[in-house]
Amino acid sequence: MADVTARPYATPEDLEGPEEHHDAHDTATGVSNNKLAMWAFLGSDCLLFGALISTYLLLRRKSDGVDPEELFDIPFTSVSAFVLLMSSLTMVLAVSAANRRDGQRMRYWLMATALLGSIFIAGQVYEFTAFYNEGLGYTTNIFGSAFYTLTGFHGVHVSVGIVMLVSLFAMSATGRFNEDNAETVEIVGLYWHFVDVVWIVIFTIVYLIP
Amino acid sequence: MSSTETTETNDGHDAHHDDHHDDHHDDHAGNHLSDWEYIKIGIWLAILTAIEVALFYFPPGGAEVPALLILMVVKFAIVAAYFMHLKGDKPVLTQVFVGGLLLAVAVYFAVFFAFELF
Numbered sequence: 001m002a003d004v005t006a007r008p009y010a011t012p013e014d015l016e017g018p019e020e021h022h023d024a025h026d027t028a029t030g031v032s033n034n035k036l037a038m039w040a041f042l043g044s045d046c047l048l049f050g051a052l053i054s055t056y057l058l059l060r061r062k063s064d065g066v067d068p069e070e071l072f073d074i075p076f077t078s079v080s081a082f083v084l085l086m087s088s089l090t091m092v093l094a095v096s097a098a099n100r101r102d103g104q105r106m107r108y109w110l111m112a113t114a115l116l117g118s119i120f121i122a123g124q125v126y127e128f129t130a131f132y133n134e135g136l137g138y139t140t141n142i143f144g145s146a147f148y149t150l151t152g153f154h155g156v157h158v159s160v161g162i163v164m165l166v167s168l169f170a171m172s173a174t175g176r177f178n179e180d181n182a183e184t185v186e187i188v189g190l191y192w193h194f195v196d197v198v199w200i201v202i203f204t205i206v207y208l209i210p
Numbered sequence: 211m212s213s214t215e216t217t218e219t220n221d222g223h224d225a226h227h228d229d230h231h232d233d234h235h236d237d238h239a240g241n242h243l244s245d246w247e248y249i250k251i252g253i254w255l256a257i258l259t260a261i262e263v264a265l266f267y268f269p270p271g272g273a274e275v276p277a278l279l280i281l282m283v284v285k286f287a288i289v290a291a292y293f294m295h296l297k298g299d300k301p302v303l304t305q306v307f308v309g310g311l312l313l314a315v316a317v318y319f320a321v322f323f324a325f326e327l328f
Contacts, residue, residue, distance in 0.1 A: 031299075031300045031302060031303060035303070036302070036303070036306070039303045039306045039307055040306050043306045043307050043309055043310025043313075044310055046311045046313070047310060047313055049314065050314025050315065050318060051314075051317055051321075053318065054317055054322065057318070057322075058325050074263065074266060075263075081259060082256060082259055085256065085259060086252065086256070088252075088255075088289060089249065089251075089252035089255075092248050092292075092293045093245055093248060093249075095242075096242060096243075096244075096245055096248065099242060186295075189294075190294055193289055193290075193294045196293075197286050197289050197290060200282055200286050200289070201282060203262075204262065204278050204279065204281070204282040205282075208278050209275055209278055
């Protein structure tokens with residue numbers, strides 16, 4: 001067994017033996033099963049968010065005693081949206097570095113993405129706290145329930161993404177990566193970009209459209 | 211042990227292994243852009259977001275909602291096509307994702323008609 005910590009990536013032989021490497025794209029679709037599974041998951045997650053957004057749109061007017069337009073802090077949320085959008089950019093740069101087998105730069109961009117995601121989550125916690133102090137709790141009215149459920153589910157998705165990013169970083173830093181893991185980074189990237197596109201929709205529909 | 215050494219010591223099997231890996235790598239390179247191109251796309255996305263916020267503060271009459279929805283769809287499509295690499299990747303991936311997306315839109319209309327009309 002070679003010293004796998006001496007370089008960003010261990011070769012497949014270091015970890016699994018040469019046979020494992022040949023299975024990557026030998027599938028009926030020409031796409032690796034892991035990548036196809038992630039896309040199938042994202043397609044099904046569209047349904048989850050579709051249901052939550054539909055519910056919000058139908059119930060947004062039932063905000064007895066609380067005016068959402070007065071409650072929302074658009075400049076603050078715009079900065080949050082910008083931060084999450086830029087995290088998509090850093091994520092794609094991490095995938096790009098992984099495809100070039102540039103482990104150091106990949107780790108740099110992975111951490112930048114996790115940091116931006118954490119800033120977004122911190123902003124969401126601040127926003128929820130401010131709304132609660134303004135009188136909008138989860139059970140205050142139907143609008144509150146729909147709003148917190150939709151944005152809260154998105155926040156959970158972002159948090160799970162941060163855990164995946166930090167795990168990738170740790171695995172790479174400790175040498176538990178081989179050349180095939182470029183696709184693992186790409187698959188985590190798909191999840192992260194999906195979280196970003198969902199926020200693109202939420203930002204417009206929930207915050208910007210009156 | 212480097213990959214070159216691996217090829218020299220186990221020539222038959224590992225030569226095939228390296229060819230396969232190069233094909234895999236080229237396959238990815240075909241639909242992936244350079245870092246600078248990704249940064250340019252990121253700048254465009256930031257500009258589109260700034261336009262969205264500007265539309266919120268300076269609404270252009272009755273065109274505000276359609277303009278915001280169009281910008282939303284454009285941003286969504288750019289991220290999906292370039293950052294998620296749907297553009298240039300296998301069509302089956304687009305079909306799987308767009309299938310879920312269309313079902314989500316169908317859910318909205320089903321719920322809308324169920325609650326608002328009936």
